Amino acid sequence: MRVQSIEKKDLTDMVEVITLAIVHLQTEEHFFQRSADSSTNESAKTLFAEIAQEIGRCRGSLDVKRQMLMKILVSPESFRE
Secondary structure: OOOOOOOHHHHHHHHHHHHHHHHHHHHHHHHHHHHHHHOOOHHHHHHHHHHHHHHHHHHHHHHHHHHHHHHHHHOHHHOOO
């Protein structure tokens, strides 16, 4: 796959932004999981746990995309200098 309109620096910046988003989502996921673990209200406990799971899925999806971008970055045919 050849990247035509996006420079290598742009992809590097995107990987960095996605990495920061993943770290942020991980923090939020842990927050909701801790809230679920400590909640005494069963409805709230369930909702917090579900939110944590959804955030975890989102984080995992972003990580897959980040890895794909990283493969593009290291692929010699992606860029023509």
